[in-house]
Amino acid sequence: MVRIRLRRIGLKGQPSYRIIVAEKESPRDGRFIENIGFYNPRTEPSTINIQEDRVYHWMSNGAQPSDSVGQIFRTVGVLERFERFKKGEPVETLLGEASEIYKKHATTVKTNPQK
DSSP states (O other): OEEEEEEEEEETTEEEEEEEEEETTSOTTSOOSEEEEEEETTEESOEEEEOHHHHHHHHHTTOEEOHHHHHHHHHHTHHHHHHHHHTTOOHHHHHHHHHHHHHHHOSSOEEOTTO
8 A cells, every 4th residue: 555654854853854655564764656745844834845746646546645644735735625636626726726825834934943
């Protein structure tokens, strides 16, 4: 089974994550199929960059997001746009909406050393 999940990167005590597509049995930082995004919880607000067209591709082929990735997807509205994609809405309009949301979400970013 293919999962969309987080892969930890960064220094000790300073984690950031890549959103990847991987087999369910592979280890957290082991083999993966494709890198489809980035998440940094240490910035205020958190930095989220996702290639939504690849998310739609993998989810339509049966990939399931993990619980933590599902929360990230709900934060930026990926799951709602995926439902609209399944109903037949064009990908270009959905990606245009997503780029506006990411621009608005990525205002001034400051790293929080306490997290």
